[in-house]
Structure formats: C-alpha cells, structure tokens
Amino acid sequence: MSYILNIETATKNCSVALSKEGKTIVCFETAEEGYSHAEKLHVFIEQSIKEAGIDYKDLSAVAVSQGPGSYTGLRIGVSAAKGLCYALGIPLIAIDTLQSLASQVGVKDGLIVPMLDARRMEVYNAIFTSNLEYIRATQAEIITEESFSAIHEKIYFVGDGTQKCMTVLKKDNFIFIEGVIFPSAKEMCVLSYQKYSHNDIVDVAYFEPFYLKDFMVTLPKSKL
8 A cells, every 4th residue: 555645845834744645644734824834844744644544654755845846844754854865764755746737737738838827027937738748848038929829729828927917918819817826745645656556756866956947035224
C-alpha cells in the first residue's frame, strides 16, 4: 500500500495532502496573505497523519512542489520534505508546481496556461496540452497584448496570475478560469503516484527548488 505525503508551499497556499495509491484521502490547507507556512505546515502534516489513522513509518514517499514560486515558501516546503525523507529513509518526489496547477482545469481540448503572479505584469507560466504534456517550458514572462497571439486554439488560463492579465489578453480563444486559484497538494496526489510508480525520484541531499529567478532583497529606504 503506497501512502504519499504531498506538500505544496510555492504560493500563499500552505497545503498538505495524504494520498493512498494516488487518491487523496485527507487534505489540510489555508491561503493567507501573511504566508503562515512556517507556523502551519508541520501542524498540517501531523493532522494529515492522524486523520488518516496511519503512522509516519507507513509513508512510502514524500512529494514536494518544486516551484517556481515564493522563495521562502519553497524553502520551507522543501526543508520539511527533506527532513521527513532523511528521518524515515524514504524517497523524495519533486512535482512541477505549474503542472499541478494546470491539472485543476480538467478539459479535453485546447491548451492550458497556468500562471503564478510575479511582479507587476510578470507571471511564471508554461503551456500544457489538455493531457498535461509540455508545449512550452516554464518561464517568467511580462504579459502584453501580443502574448500568446500566435496560438489560435482555445487557451485556458488558470492561477492567481490571471487576474492582472485579463485586462490585456482579449482574444476570443482566451478562456479564464474564474476565481483566484492556487496550486494545491490535492492535485499533486495523482502526479506523485505516477512518479513513484516509475521510480522517478530526486536526490534528497542535492535537490533544490526551482526558483526560476534569483532571490532579491529590498533594503529599506534611509530616513533623512
């Protein structure tokens, strides 16, 4: 029996899901402006194990959202995942954050573009088929009226980055999934089980999150 603990901390959503043979059996998550990952993540992990009625030793693997996303959020999630894998002697699985987000759309035709909010008119995005196969790899892109204009089939946009893009992306084949949608550990469950079944794991010692952009520290302005 394969129990996999799935951890998603790449955005405001702090999310933990426990899966059994790829099916979500319990999930705890919260999306807060203050990024409460450091306080909530280990509580959610403990609650997931308790709610499922299993022990940590019953886990077959830990899956973590690899990014792109919040630098601090990713560090917290990956550190927790590595710690569990080291302590339990189980494999670590890395899940593409944007692929997991794209899986929330669930369409049978067209393309899917998951978007995570970056700065100003910039988003992290990738392009997937309806079967979640890559058409274009993850990149940081400043959105303009010309973005995606060469694509004539339906494009479904999803994620918290879509809100600011709706004002400039106006083509008839552009479809925006309503609401502010964050990546969730629930959608990681199927993906992580697929990887576990194919022994698609990462090195616990050397794995690093996919930040995409360098971490930038903004110094406070001096008061004169």
